[in-house]
Amino acid sequence: MSSYVSTLVFLCSVAAVTQSNHLTEPMCYDWGESSNGTVSVLEGEAGWLSCPLFSHPSVYNYTSAQSAGHNLFWYRLPEGHDLEQPITYSSRLSKDRERLWLQPAVAEDSGLYICMLRNKSSCSKIAMRLKVLRHEDLVQDSDCQPPVAAATSSVAIPFQEGHLLDCPDLQDVTKMADSEPNVTWYHVTNNQCFKPPFWDNNRQQKGPGLMIYNMFLMFRGLYVCTVTYLRRGRTLNFTRSIDVIAVHSPSLPKEPSILRPSRNHVFTVRQGMEAHLQCVGLFPYLESSWDIWWTVDGKTLDKLADPRFSKINRQMKDDYGDRTEESVLVIQDFVSEDLRRQYNCSVKNSRGFETRSAQLQEEVSLPSVELGCGLGVTLVLMLLLFVVYHVFWLELLLIYRSWFGSDERHTDDKEYDVYISYARNSEDEQFVLSTLRKVLENDLGYSVCIFDRDSLPGGTITDETLSFVARSRRVLVVVSPGYATQGSQALLELKAGIDGMALSGDLRVILVQFKPVRWQGWVRELRRARVALALVQWQGDKSSELTSRFWKRLRVELPVRRVSSSKELMRLHSQNSTNSQTGLITDTVKTPQKVFNCAA
Structure with missing residues (x-):
């Protein structure tokens, strides 16, 4: 009997999600697959799927949908199958408002899940993927911490300030648990894992949360929390992780500033070449938006409508929350008219704004052909002189001596x-x-x-x-x-x-x-x-x-x-012979000693 009922429900559901020739049957609008990505759950832990239709309350609200007569249905397309199957609810698989609970999840739960919201006049559906991971599929930095399948959240704590860490998704399971959940914390930093109790005067567990009274550099890193609770006499658990980042104190100046170009900096450009104008801005840590951009003649690049102008943005440095960002304005096929344009780089956040003009100067192009010919002739002459000197150095030296x-x-x-x-x-x-x-x-x-x-x-x-x-x-x-x-x-x-x-x-x-x-x-x-x-x-x-x-x-x-x-x-x-003879006679008369004469 139960098999007959399930088959009947399945056939009715298929008829609801496909276009029907009957005029009273609504066509179901398919939103495709959710862009939120795959939901990961660790095998043996509790997990859940939230219908993405309700991720935008202004479009779909569960309470308003129920008041309008909409019902939420769940279907599953197992891996390797082509046909959708309705979810059979049990003590392990249950539905609570917009969520489908798996308590606990098993490896066979992996696949594509579809949530459908419909009534007699309208129908909408959207798909999402679930991946149940095994323990051996996860790579851990430390053996002492439990494995984590869900995405890691992030929390920034200023130096020498306090903050209470709450385990993510803890409030969602409180109403499902038959008793008060128990939370265990771990701290992983610099490939070291600290098991509980690792707290001191600056860190202590306060109820299910972990209180950091005074933030120091050594307290940053990955914090892992394991939530354990009872449901229908069964012990269930799930694990989440938080990346704690140390940032500069909010008491410091938070106005953005432009590091480059300096006020006296001049960019050198050449006609017909690609020009690069670099702008570097410093954004102190703030929990607010920031931006760095270029304007040409007072217009942003998207309003300039000139394909020759583009920009390349990248992060250069992150110093405890203080971001150093770079924006490079690229001008292709630079022409002389571009020298007369006004180029401004600007930075802003919720605390301030700064802009700076870029000064351009055209590079004087050297006559490359003439310079190359002159250099070649000079080298040839030098080589020729070297050969001449090497071969005729004696003749050159004799000429020099004669002059x-x-x-x-x-x-x-x-x-x-x-x-x-x-x-x-x-x-x-x-x-x-x-x-x-x-x-x-x-x-x-x-x-x-x-x-x-x-x-x-x-x-x-x-x-x-x-x-x-x-x-x-x-x-x-x-x-x-x-x-x-x-x-x-x-x-x-x-x-x-x-x-x-x-x-x-x-x-x-x-x-x-x-x-x-x-x-x-x-x-x-x-x-x-x-x-x-x-x-x-x-x-x-x-x-x-x-x-x-x-x-x-x-x-x-x-x-x-x-x-x-x-x-x-x-x-x-x-003359030399005459002088020699004269010297010989003179020396003979003066002295009887032997006189020698060297005639030239």
């Missing part, structure tokens, strides 16, 4: 330009006399002193050698495998040149490597002074020409000479 170099003959009292020191053997001696001496004297115009050629017999070798070195501007040492064995005259000349270079500074020693010599073959004096001495390498036939690198490198180390013609060279050579 700006000073002739040492005018700054010292030296008699000879070059004193040549070499190993006394046939090969080295032939190189010195036939090559070095010839080019230095005849082609380059230097006065050369060679001991074996220019000294007179009968004198003391040591004294004459030291005298020649002292009266010379350069000592040219021809380095070869047979050069400067211990006790030789060449070693004496080398030591005299190095000592003169170190003591007076007006004498320089030049090394000419005639033949390759291993480092171990160098005498000790040469190894010590090699770092400070110039080394010019002879490369055989490649160095024979006067335009070779060898002679250019050697001329850089020798004194500056400006001799441009062969006649001048012959004149100098004749």
